[in-house]
Amino acid sequence: MIGKLKGIVDETGLDTALIDVNGVCYLTSCSATTLRQIGGPGDAAVLHIETYVREDQLRLFGFATEAEREWFRLLLSVQRVGAKAALAILSVLDPQSLARAIAFKDAKAIATAQGVGPKVGERIISELKDKVPASLAMAGKEPVPGKEVGEVPAHSAEADAISALVNLGYAQAQAAQAVSRAVAKAGDDVPGAEQLIRVGLKELVS
Missing domain, CATH: 1.10.150.20 (5' to 3' exonuclease, C-terminal subdomain)
Structure with a gap:
């Protein structure tokens, strides 16, 4: 199974990219978001691959992140x-x-x-809605005082919330800051991971 391709963009189409990896070109189906990020012919590219194998075909889906x-x-x-x-x-x-x-x-x-x-x-x-947490719009937000990542107890709601945000592609420090804000707003209540994310989200997008 192919997990990642590192090579040179040979050509791009409306929803595809042909990636040259040491002389072997792989055709990948891509979103417009990914195509914008990988550039054009001659540019170096790294694609995270989802491989689909069927009885009559093998298809690669490529993603920039x-x-x-x-x-x-x-x-x-x-x-x-x-x-x-x-x-x-x-x-x-x-x-x-x-x-x-x-x-x-x-x-x-x-x-x-x-x-x-x-x-x-x-x-x-x-x-x-119950499988993924709300995303946090971190751009332009200044860090706030709060717990460091290492101070968050393992297997706690805070740790789960931070882990979920990291899995969505955010830096661990950013995730920790966002969760810290949510904890501060909760006050004496004991919020769950989903509530921590949602409170943080409302603060960050306001």
Whole structure:
């Protein structure tokens, strides 16, 4: 199974990229988000690969980031969402934007993807809202005093929230700061991981 490709962009299409790896060219299906990031012919590229093997074909899906590949997998777990629809969604919503759309139950944002209607958007929100945490818009936010990553007890709600954010592609320090903000707002309450993420999200996007 192919997990990652490191090579040179040979050519790109509307939703594909041909990657030259030491003289062997691999055709990968990609979102518009990934195609924008890897550049054009002659540029060095690294793609995280999801390999599909069927009786009559072997197909490679390539992603510029691990977070985008994980979202692709999650989208495919939703009933009646196939690879074409998943790539269409990831073409109009990057991982952070998709996470925000799910957190705020914004089916219309998801439905802006070609071939994806409001009902599919609502189904994605319904089926993924408990599988993934809300994303945090970290850009432009200054660090705030709080617990260091190493001070968070293992297997706690805080640790789970930080781990979930890191898995979405955020730096561990950023995730820890966001969770620290959420803990501070909770006061004397004992919040769960999902609440920590949601409180942090409301603060960061306000």
